[in-house]
Amino acid sequence: MGDLPVVLGGTSLRAGKAWPRWPQWDAAERAGLLGVLESGDWWTGAGTEAAAFATEMAHFHDARYGLAVTNGTHALEAALVACGVGAGDEVIVPALTFVATATAVLAAKATPVVVDIDPDSLCIDVDAAEAAITPRTRAIIAVHVAGAACDLDALTDLCTRRSVQLVEDCAHAHGTRWRGRGVGGFGSFGTFSFQASKLMTAGEGGAIVTNDDTLRARAQSYINCGRVEGEHWYHHATYGTNLRMTEWQGAVLRAQLARFPEQHRVRNDNARLLDGAIAEIPGLRPQGQDARMDSQGRYCYVFHYDAREFASLPLDAFEAALAAEGVVHDVSYPSLSRLALFRHESYARTWSVPRAERAASSTVWLEHRMLLAPSDDVLDIARAAARIHAHAGAVAREAADRRAC
Ligand SMILES: *Cc1c(COP(=O)(O)O)cnc(C)c1O
Numbered sequence: 001m002g003d004l005p006v007v008l009g010g011t012s013l014r015a016g017k018a019w020p021r022w023p024q025w026d027a028a029e030r031a032g033l034l035g036v037l038e039s040g041d042w043w044t045g046a047g048t049e050a051a052a053f054a055t056e057m058a059h060f061h062d063a064r065y066g067l068a069v070t071n072g073t074h075a076l077e078a079a080l081v082a083c084g085v086g087a088g089d090e091v092i093v094p095a096l097t098f099v100a101t102a103t104a105v106l107a108a109k110a111t112p113v114v115v116d117i118d119p120d121s122l123c124i125d126v127d128a129a130e131a132a133i134t135p136r137t138r139a140i141i142a143v144h145v146a147g148a149a150c151d152l153d154a155l156t157d158l159c160t161r162r163s164v165q166l167v168e169d170c171a172h173a174h175g176t177r178w179r180g181r182g183v184g185g186f187g188s189f190g191t192f193s194f195q196a197s198k199l200m201t202a203g204e205g206g207a208i209v210t211n212d213d214t215l216r217a218r219a220q221s222y223i224n225c226g227r228v229e230g231e232h233w234y235h236h237a238t239y240g241t242n243l244r245m246t247e248w249q250g251a252v253l254r255a256q257l258a259r260f261p262e263q264h265r266v267r268n269d270n271a272r273l274l275d276g277a278i279a280e281i282p283g284l285r286p287q288g289q290d291a292r293m294d295s296q297g298r299y300c301y302v303f304h305y306d307a308r309e310f311a312s313l314p315l316d317a318f319e320a321a322l323a324a325e326g327v328v329h330d331v332s333y334p335s336l337s338r339l340a341l342f343r344h345e346s347y348a349r350t351w352s353v354p355r356a357e358r359a360a361s362s363t364v365w366l367e368h369r370m371l372l373a374p375s376d377d378v379l380d381i382a383r384a385a386a387r388i389h390a391h392a393g394a395v396a397r398e399a400a401d402r403r404a405c
Contacts, residue, residue, distance in 0.1 A: 005387045006324035008394055013380045013387075014326025022369035023201050028258065032251030042247050044068065050250030054207050056257055061170075061182030063190065063209035065216040068245035068253075069223050072171045072193025075206035076104035078243055079189035080139060082218035083165040085110045089138040092164075094124035095335045095356030097143045101169050102336050106347070110138065114336045114351040120288030122302065122359055123150040130158055139165040144173035144183055146365070147199075147297035148289055152178045152186045159187060167191065172299030174199040175264040179292050184209040189219070194249070197330075199264075199297055199368065200256040202249035267298045267371040270378040274301065274371075277382030281389050283309025287363070300330055301366040301381075304359075311392040315361055317399035318388065322364070325384035330365040 004010030032049070041047035050068040058066030069075050085091060089110040093101050096117050105112040115128040122145040129140050140159060142150040150168075159166040166187025170176070174192060176183045184190020192198075194205030208223075210216050221227060226240030275286040287302040305315055313321075319329050335356040336342065342349050371378060388395055 003387055003390070005321055005384075005391050005395055007321045007388075007398060008391060010387070012324070012326045013383055017326070017377060017380075019328060019367075019370050019377070020372040022367070023196065023256075024259070024263075024372075025252075025255070028255035029252050032255050033248060036247045036251045044244050044247060044250070047247040047250070049247045049254060050245040053250040053253045053257065054245075056254065057192065057207050058184075058209040060175075060257065060260075061184040061190065061209055063182065063185035064211045065209065065213070067208040067216070067219055067223060068250055069206040069208060069243045070245060071195060071204050072169075072191060072198075072206040073100040073104055073107075074223070074243040075191035075193070075208045076100060076141065076167065076169060077107040078219045078222045079167050079191055079208055080104060080108040080110070081222050082215050083139050083167065083188050085138045085165075088136060090134060090136045091138060092129050092132050092140040093336070094141075094143050094145075095337055095351065095353035096122055096145060096333055096359055097169070097336065098171065098333055099336070099339065099341070100171075101141055101143055103341075105141075111136075112336075112349075113137070114349070114353060116353040116355045117145075117359065118288070119355045119359060121148050121150075121290065122146070122287060122363065123148060124155075125355070126151055126154040126158060129155075130162070133162050133164060137162075137164055139167055139188070141167045141169050142187075143169040143171070144176055144297075146287060146300045146302040147173045147176050148287055149173070149176050149178045149183055149293040149296070151290060152183070153292065156186050170297075171198065173297040175260065175295060175297040176293065177295040180294060185211050188212065188215055194253055194256075197299075197367075199299060200253060200260055202252040202256070205245055205249045205253060263372060264295070264297065267368060268295060270371045270373070270375055271296070271298055271301055273375055274378055274381060277379055278303050278385065281382065281386050283307070283389065284385060298368050298371055300368060301371060303364050305362050305364050307362075309392075310389060311396040313388075313392055313396040313399060315364070317396070319364060320399075321388045321395055322384055325380075325387070327381050327384050328367045328370060330367055332360045332363050332365055335360050
């Protein structure tokens with residue numbers, strides 16, 4: 001066989017071929033940065049870039065209002081505080097997410113209650129969320145994992161019936177649409193991140209979107225030192241802090257948003273192609289997608305891995321074999337239930353979330369920049385996986401030998 005995997009001495013399919021880099025920028029970001037520099041208006045109190053970006057971001061997702069903040073973690077914190085979440089309250093969060101979804105609850109002085117996920121889409125299990133509601137529950141944070149929309153029909157219905165606020169953590173889901181509407185505006189708030197790995201970036205940054213004017217004003221006050229719009233500059237009515245974005249970030253993000261629709265289209269087209277190719281390989285299955293989602297922001301390309309179809313090759317050894325082929329992978333988040341943070345005495349909690357724990361050790365997370373390559377390059381990902389599958393027995397023996405050393 002001339003098609004040996006690289007880990008068994010074969011030649012990489014990707015030899016001499018590079019993936020697109022991330023982040024991407026051009027003269028638009030440069031002009032934006034220079035414009036801010038030369039205006040002398042470097043903070044949001046003086047300039048207009050961050051505020052204009054936040055409004056453009058909100059409108060792009062069909063929400064009325066947008067606020068620009070320091071990062072996605074602070075966006076969640078401000079959204080929760082503006083929802084009235086505070087000491088003694090509980091906030092329901094899914095187990096398979098970045099730690100910030102839970103630590104933002106702690107920052108709002110409330111208690112995260114971690115619930116299990118749907119094993120196919122990896123998003124919050126709405127029945128598990130309902131079962132976890134207590135008289136102290138103030139909000140549910142729904143994370144659109146790797147851009148796959150949560151069941152927003154069921155979540156909005158649940159939150160209305162039980163008088164709980166819905167916050168969408170859209171840190172992975174720039175551009176995701178549910179039944180024709182952008183995510184972020186289905187509940188009280190949606191939050192976005194513009195950290196370096198995300199689908200739009202200024203290195204760091206965050207945004208909050210909402211359709212509710214009262215909630216907008218509360219969040220605006222919290223991120224701007226407790227100020228009240230229309231009142232004296234040093235009138236501070238409630239506790240707030242400084243979570244303002246800089247004008248530099250605003251200018252860069254306006255350029256990133258202008259470029260986004262075309263990148264989003266390319267990623268969606270390539271991901272659909274890759275879904276078909278991945279689904280043909282025994283033991284691999286693309287992340288589940290609800291048919292009501294029209295379009296998916298692809299923070300990562302995720303697929304399920306069943307080691308039984310790969311001669312029991314452990315997930316990390318499969319990922320290493322893929323990496324040797326030149327496929328750039330990330331790793332799954334661990335389930336929140338496994339974090340040392342939640343074993344610490346002041347936060348110690350135990351949650352039963354077996355599906356999230358299983359998903360964390362049976363899903364492959366690939367970097368989104370590969371989806372910006374020409375389609376035939378993107379199919380190299382499936383070719384590499386197919387190669388490893390065809391030689392799974394030998395790859396598994398090699399991995400076991402290496403481990404035994
Ligand atoms: C990145 C991320 C955040 C936090 O965003 P930062 O800008 O890094 O603070 C929150 N939730 C999820 C799901 C994320 O991936």
